[in-house]
Amino acid sequence: MDSKSTPRVVIVGAGFGGLTAARTLARYPVQITIIDRTNYHTFQPLLYQVATAGLSPGEIAAPIRWILRGHHNVQVLMEEVQDFDLTRRVVKVSNAEIPYDYLIIAAGASHAYFGHDEWEPLAPGLKTIEDALEIRRRVLLAFELAERQAASGEKQQRLNFVVIGGGPTGVELAGTLAEIARRVLADEFRSIDPKRTTIILLEGGPRILPAYSEDLSGSAENQLKRLGVEVHTSALVTGIEPGAVHLGQTRLPAAVVLWAAGVAASPLGKKLGAQVDRAGRVLVNPDLSIPGHPEVLVVGDLAALKDEHGRWLPGVAPVAIQQGKATAHNIGRELRLEARKDFHYFDKGSLATIGRAAGVAQFGKIHISGFVAWLAWLFIHIFFLIGFRNRLIVLIQWAWSYFTYERGARLITGDKRLPGWEAVSDSESQKQQVAS
Amino acid sequence: MDSKSTPRVVIVGAGFGGLTAARTLARYPVQITIIDRTNYHTFQPLLYQVATAGLSPGEIAAPIRWILRGHHNVQVLMEEVQDFDLTRRVVKVSNAEIPYDYLIIAAGASHAYFGHDEWEPLAPGLKTIEDALEIRRRVLLAFELAERQAASGEKQQRLNFVVIGGGPTGVELAGTLAEIARRVLADEFRSIDPKRTTIILLEGGPRILPAYSEDLSGSAENQLKRLGVEVHTSALVTGIEPGAVHLGQTRLPAAVVLWAAGVAASPLGKKLGAQVDRAGRVLVNPDLSIPGHPEVLVVGDLAALKDEHGRWLPGVAPVAIQQGKATAHNIGRELRLEARKDFHYFDKGSLATIGRAAGVAQFGKIHISGFVAWLAWLFIHIFFLIGFRNRLIVLIQWAWSYFTYERGARLITGDKRLPGWEAVSDSESQKQQVAS
Numbered sequence: 001m002d003s004k005s006t007p008r009v010v011i012v013g014a015g016f017g018g019l020t021a022a023r024t025l026a027r028y029p030v031q032i033t034i035i036d037r038t039n040y041h042t043f044q045p046l047l048y049q050v051a052t053a054g055l056s057p058g059e060i061a062a063p064i065r066w067i068l069r070g071h072h073n074v075q076v077l078m079e080e081v082q083d084f085d086l087t088r089r090v091v092k093v094s095n096a097e098i099p100y101d102y103l104i105i106a107a108g109a110s111h112a113y114f115g116h117d118e119w120e121p122l123a124p125g126l127k128t129i130e131d132a133l134e135i136r137r138r139v140l141l142a143f144e145l146a147e148r149q150a151a152s153g154e155k156q157q158r159l160n161f162v163v164i165g166g167g168p169t170g171v172e173l174a175g176t177l178a179e180i181a182r183r184v185l186a187d188e189f190r191s192i193d194p195k196r197t198t199i200i201l202l203e204g205g206p207r208i209l210p211a212y213s214e215d216l217s218g219s220a221e222n223q224l225k226r227l228g229v230e231v232h233t234s235a236l237v238t239g240i241e242p243g244a245v246h247l248g249q250t251r252l253p254a255a256v257v258l259w260a261a262g263v264a265a266s267p268l269g270k271k272l273g274a275q276v277d278r279a280g281r282v283l284v285n286p287d288l289s290i291p292g293h294p295e296v297l298v299v300g301d302l303a304a305l306k307d308e309h310g311r312w313l314p315g316v317a318p319v320a321i322q323q324g325k326a327t328a329h330n331i332g333r334e335l336r337l338e339a340r341k342d343f344h345y346f347d348k349g350s351l352a353t354i355g356r357a358a359g360v361a362q363f364g365k366i367h368i369s370g371f372v373a374w375l376a377w378l379f380i381h382i383f384f385l386i387g388f389r390n391r392l393i394v395l396i397q398w399a400w401s402y403f404t405y406e407r408g409a410r411l412i413t414g415d416k417r418l419p420g421w422e423a424v425s426d427s428e429s430q431k432q433q434v435a436s
Numbered sequence: 437m438d439s440k441s442t443p444r445v446v447i448v449g450a451g452f453g454g455l456t457a458a459r460t461l462a463r464y465p466v467q468i469t470i471i472d473r474t475n476y477h478t479f480q481p482l483l484y485q486v487a488t489a490g491l492s493p494g495e496i497a498a499p500i501r502w503i504l505r506g507h508h509n510v511q512v513l514m515e516e517v518q519d520f521d522l523t524r525r526v527v528k529v530s531n532a533e534i535p536y537d538y539l540i541i542a543a544g545a546s547h548a549y550f551g552h553d554e555w556e557p558l559a560p561g562l563k564t565i566e567d568a569l570e571i572r573r574r575v576l577l578a579f580e581l582a583e584r585q586a587a588s589g590e591k592q593q594r595l596n597f598v599v600i601g602g603g604p605t606g607v608e609l610a611g612t613l614a615e616i617a618r619r620v621l622a623d624e625f626r627s628i629d630p631k632r633t634t635i636i637l638l639e640g641g642p643r644i645l646p647a648y649s650e651d652l653s654g655s656a657e658n659q660l661k662r663l664g665v666e667v668h669t670s671a672l673v674t675g676i677e678p679g680a681v682h683l684g685q686t687r688l689p690a691a692v693v694l695w696a697a698g699v700a701a702s703p704l705g706k707k708l709g710a711q712v713d714r715a716g717r718v719l720v721n722p723d724l725s726i727p728g729h730p731e732v733l734v735v736g737d738l739a740a741l742k743d744e745h746g747r748w749l750p751g752v753a754p755v756a757i758q759q760g761k762a763t764a765h766n767i768g769r770e771l772r773l774e775a776r777k778d779f780h781y782f783d784k785g786s787l788a789t790i791g792r793a794a795g796v797a798q799f800g801k802i803h804i805s806g807f808v809a810w811l812a813w814l815f816i817h818i819f820f821l822i823g824f825r826n827r828l829i830v831l832i833q834w835a836w837s838y839f840t841y842e843r844g845a846r847l848i849t850g851d852k853r854l855p856g857w858e859a860v861s862d863s864e865s866q867k868q869q870v871a872s
Contacts, residue, residue, distance in 0.1 A: 033587075037852070038847075038848065039576060039580055039846070039847070039848045040846070040847045040848070055494075056492030056493065056494035056495060056845070057492065057845075057847055057849065058491075058492035058844055058845030058846075058847055059492065059844075061847055062846075063624075063846040063847075065624040065625065066624060066842070066846065069623055069624045072626075074626075075587060075626040075627070076583075076624075076626075077583065077584055077587055078580040078581075078583075078584060078848070078852070079584060080852075095584075095585075095588060096587075096588035096589075129847065129849060130849060130850070133849070140475060144475055144514040145514075147512075147513065147514075148513055148514060148515055148531075149531075151469075151511060151513055151532075152531060152532035153532075187505055188499075188501040188502060188505045188512075189501065190508075190510075190511040190512075191511070389832070389833070389836045389842070389844060390844075392832060393829055393832060393833075393844075396825070396828060396829060396832075397825075397829075400825050406502070406825065408494055408495075408825060408826075408829075409492070409493075409494030410475070410476070410494075410498075410499040410502065411474075411475070411476045411493055411494055411497055411499075411565065412474060412475045412476070412514070413493065413565060413566060413569070414566070416473070416514070416516075
C-alpha cells in the first residue's frame, strides 16, 4: 500500500454489518465506498410488521446515503456486485471495476428452499421490503377474495394460512396473522367471518424456537395457542403446490403459504474462492479475514465462525453489528501498525415477539416471557431503529395498534390475483346472483 | 320497487364521490354494496407527496372496509366492474351480477395522452398509489444512476426532469422536485451535484394554473422560478421518446418525464349508454341522473355538469364530495316519497401548493399567495385526511420535513432500471477504473 495515498475500503452490503462497518470506519483516515443493490437500509427485525400491514416500508427503512451523509469520506453507490478479482484487488460491478486496499463483504443471506427452488413463488420468504410487500399483498387479498366469493353466493371455504418454519420469524408472522384475523378484521366483513381463519405454524424439528431454552419454547407455544395458532412440530414439508402444502401423505389446503424455514448465504460468498459451508457461508479466520487474504473480511450472515464454546454464531443482527465494528477497528489498528484482535461475540441475549403484548426473552440465565418480554423487545427495537423520525412514527403506530388493534398499512398494491386461489376454492365460473 | 324489501344501492368506486355517498346513505334504511378495484381509499391531493418520497402510501390511504366498518348495512367488495345491464338493473363483475334499485357510479378518471397512448410508459401520470410509486422510483433512480456513472469516471450529464402540464398537479410536482434536488439531496452525493438538476415545467396554454385568476398564476410562476424551476408556457409537447421530449423542432433531453396534462374519464362512463363528452364524462341531468334512468346517478370526475354560470364543473375533490352527498340525500328523499333537488355546487375556493411553504389560494374574490396559502392548504388537507392516526403521522412528517428538509419515504422499490437512461447519457459499456 502506497503510504502517500489514502487507503481505500470497499464495503459490499449496507445491512447491519456493512452499515456498522462504514459508520465505524468513517472516523479513520480512509476513503470508503459502500455498495448496495438497493438505496436504503432495511431494519429487518421489523419486516414482519410490513408483511402484516402494520407499518409502511418507509417507516422501517432509511436511505443509505442519508444515514452516511455526514461522513464526507464515504461514497454510497447503488450497484450490483458481480464478482471479485482478489489478485488485482478490484470489485466488479455492472459497468466498472472498483479498486480496494481493504474489502469488507457483508452481503447477507436470503431464503433457501432445501433444494426446492420451485417452491419460491408459492411460498414467499421475508428478507427484504419487497418480500414483505408480497406477503402483505397475499394475506390481505385472501380475505378480499373470500368475501367476494361468499357475497356472490358461493360456498365459503375455510381460510388456512400456513407458516413454514418455527424460528423467530415464523413465530412472529404466525402470531401477528392470528391477531389480524381474530381482532383487526373481525368486524369489517359482511359475508365471511375472519375469525374462522386457521393459522398453522409448521416446524420440522421437535420444538419451535430451537435456539431458545426449552422452557421458553414451551411458553412461546402456549402463547401462540392462546392466540389461536395451531402449532405442529416434527412436521416436515415435503411438497408445496398452488393452494396446498404436503406433509408426507397429508395434504393441507392453504390459501397463503409463507416461508420462514431456511436461509442461504449470498452467492457472493462462493465468488471469493474461499471455503464455504453447506449454506454458502464463508469460513473465516478468527479476525474475520479469509485464508490467504488478510485484506478481505467477511461479516454478518455471510460469515461462518464459531464462538468460544464451539457453536456456530447465529445469523442475527447483533452478531453482524459487532463484527462490523470489529473489522473496522482492526483496519484502524493496522493503519497504526498495531496487531489485529480476534473477534469475540458478546451475547447480550435474544428476544422474540409473539403477536400483541406477548413474547419471550433470554438473557443468559434470565428467561422472561409474556408482556414484559414484549415490552423489552419493543423498546430495544425502537432504540436501534435508525432515524429519530422513524422511531417516533413507529412508536405511534405501535401504541395506536396496541390500544385500537388497528394496523396502519393495509393496502393491497400490485396484482389483484392470488396464486392457487382457484385450486383452494370450489368456485366455478358461472354468473350467479349475489345473495341478499 | 317492492315496498317490503330494503332498497339496494350499489356504488361503483370508493374515491371521494363514492365514499361520501356511502357514508351519507348509510344512515338511511337501505342496503349498500360499494365496489372498488382496490381495497383502499386514496387521498389523492397528497399523491404528489408519495411520488416525491415525502410520505408512504399507507399514510395517505385507508382500507375502505375499515372506514365503513361501523355501518352494518354497507358491504365492501374488491371487484372490477365490467359492464351494466340497465334494463335488468344489474352490475356485472368478474364472476357475478349484483342487482340494484339505485346505482351510483363514481368511477373517476385516469390519465389521457391526447391520443398518444404510446407516451404512457414513458411519462407516468399521477392518479393512483401505484402511479406515485412509479414516479418515485424513477426520480430517485435517476440520481442514483447519475452518481454511479459519475463515480466510474464517465462524463456527468445534466439531469433534466420534465413535468408536462401546468395545472395544480404539475405545479406541485415541479415545485417539490426542485426542493428535493436543491435541498434534500444536496449533500448526499459525492460524484454528482444534485443542485445541478434542471426541473422544467411545460404548459401548452398561455399561463400555468389556468383555472386560477391571472394574478395568482403569475404569483405561482414567480414562486416556482424562485425554487429554480424553468417554466415554459405555450409549450406544446409533440412527441415523447425514451430520454427526451419533443416540442416541435426542439428536442429536450430528459432523464425523467412526468405527465400531469390530461385526464380522461373512466371507460365505465361509455358503458352506461348515455351521452358522453370528448373526455368520456357522462352528461348528466341537474339531479345527477342519466337521461331515461332516474335510478342511475353519476358523481365526481365521471360526471359532466355545468354550474349556474354555464361553466363545466371541474374534476376536483370538493365537487365529488358534494355530489356524493347530494345523490345520497336525493335517494333518501325519494324513499320518503319527496321530490329530488337539483345539484348546486358551493365553491369554497381552490388551493395549490408550490413546494415548501409556498402556494396560492383563491376563495372567491380573496386571493392569497405565499406562506399563508401554504398553511391553509396544509391544515385543510390534514383535516380532510381520513383517519386520526394518518393525520397525526402526516402532520409529523410535514413538520419534520419543514424543519429538516428530510423526506420520509425515499425508497427505490421494484425495478432498478430507468427507461431511456442509456439514450440520455453518453455512457459506453466498457470497464473503467473508478476515479478516486
